[in-house]
Amino acid sequence: MNTNPKAKRVLCYGDSITNGYDPEIDTRLDVSKRWTGVLQNLLGNEYEIIEEGLGGRTTNLDDPKSLNRNGLDYFSACIGSHLPLDIVVILLGTNNLKERFSQASAQIAQSLIKYIQLIKDCCTEDEYSLPRIILISPPAIIGKFIPRDWDFNGAEAKFNQLASMYKQVANENNVEFIDLSTILPSKKDGVHLNESGNKQLADMIHKYICKY
Secondary structure: OOOOOOOEEEEEEEOHHHHOEEOOOOEEOOOOOOHHHHHHHHHHHHEEEEEEEOOOOEOOOOEOOEOOOEHHHHHHHHHHHHOOOOEEEEEOOOHHHOHHHOOOHHHHHHOHHHHHHHHHHHHHHHOOOOOEEEEEEOOOOOHHHOOHHHOOOOHHHHHHHHHHHHHHHHHHOOOEEEEOOOOOOOOOOOOOOOHHHHHHHHHHHHHHHHHO
């Protein structure tokens, strides 16, 4: 928590990437090494990073193998509990690529429109100014390194279309977009970022926020 009353509040909403899971050590990275923590240190006391990451979280789907992973179900309560906000960062979509969900890239991207509307609705209801909304396309996945029981068969082909789909949704709904699809995951599992990957992700978001 940043107690500077003038700090800009940045909500980072995501899955295990935002939660900071590191396959190199098979646990969660220390807060100073997770991308959210690195971003906090880069931005300094003028910003407050609010970390809302949950492993397995989808954009809008119930997972029969994990409870409470539908990100849309929790989102309104999450936004409401943290208002007022200056920036909302949404980094989701990787888990939607699992074969059991049978979702096309366009469907994953389109599901983010509901997030944009919920932010607007919550701010209107509570009479707060609308924050900057930044959609982020997830870091890359590498199929040959992903464990077979993770159900990501065929996910790479769909992933390759995500960035362009996310950008289209962002443009059509007048929100911002960052493409992180060039960031490579650890070879340990082909999905998650190690400490170096978290730093790279934070650096890219930091540069974007400060530029605009």
